Amino acid sequence: MPIPQTFEALRTHQTAEGQVQSRLETLRLDDLSAGEVVVRTRYAGVNYKDCLSLHGRAKIIASYPRVAGIELVGEVLASSVASFEPGQAVLVHGFQTGIAFDGGFSACVRVPAAHVQAVPQGLTPHEAAVIGVPGFTAAMALERFIELGIAPGTGSVAMSGAGGAVGLLGTAILARAGYRVAAITRRMAQEERLRAIGAHEVIDAAVLDAAQRPLEKPRFAAAIDNVGGPMLSWLLRSMADGGAVASVGNAAGNSYEGSVLPFIMRRAQLFGIVANAPVEQRKRLWTKLAVEWKPDMAAVLPHVQHIALGALMEHSARQLDGASSGRVLVDFSR
Known part of the structure; x- marks a missing residue:
């Protein structure tokens, strides 16, 4: 699949007066922070930390403008490094994703290769997204x-x-x-x-x-x-x-x-605990999560909600108010 000329993202800005505002925008690849791997986002988990970032309720984002979202699962569209190839299912979390680097609330992301990990054998991309951070x-x-x-x-x-x-x-x-x-x-x-x-x-x-x-x-x-x-x-x-x-x-x-x-x-x-582990620990734990520690997905999935990117601001406000439960994913097929 070719890299899209433009794509939709929820981008967060800070005004000269310090007010934080997040809004849907149409971006190009060069609008994103640099990285060797271009990924088409399939799912982005919604975490409490993300909700704080989107509404400016805590000083989390390092610089503006920024695409928030501390985790994502998707497919490689292009890579300038040999360790990743187009079509490969990958996950990204930690490494200041959505904080100092543009994150998951974008239909397309550009990620440093050192921040990318293959979805382990034993998990589908959707299962990896459900587990997530x-x-x-x-x-x-x-x-x-x-x-x-x-x-x-x-x-x-x-x-x-x-x-x-x-x-x-x-x-x-x-x-x-x-x-x-x-x-x-x-x-x-x-x-x-x-x-x-x-x-x-x-x-x-x-x-x-x-x-x-x-x-x-x-x-x-x-x-x-x-x-x-x-x-x-x-x-x-x-x-x-x-x-x-x-x-x-x-x-x-x-x-x-x-x-x-x-x-x-x-x-x-x-x-x-902060989910920004060294690479070897990431690989070790994701391998366990794909096999011996893999949760009973049949029991978990009824408690996973999928929303469109356009619904994220409304949902994140509810999550900050304690009015949501379970796992929530932004589903970019919606």
């Missing part, structure tokens, strides 16, 4: 748990923010890897859905509204926290001896209150 984030946390000796038989793994994309994919991936998952959500109407994707237990996040103690009942061997704030504090206080918490998100805020007691009395560990 949320699933890769969960995989990074899971690999760290294993390194710390937290095996499937050690105890339950808590997954906060279970109604969102990270929670959805994290629950499915942990279950596929053999772990008992305790999904935490304020939307208890979703209990049946969460059990269908692999949760053994669903906990009402209203537990945070109860009286809090310096140390709670030890109930989790590990946790992936996508929320931050009081949830992160509660999870740390609820760790069993030697438990570990992966902090991967901050939907409830950047700070949390806590004490040293979980670390001293129960040897708890807290570590952070």
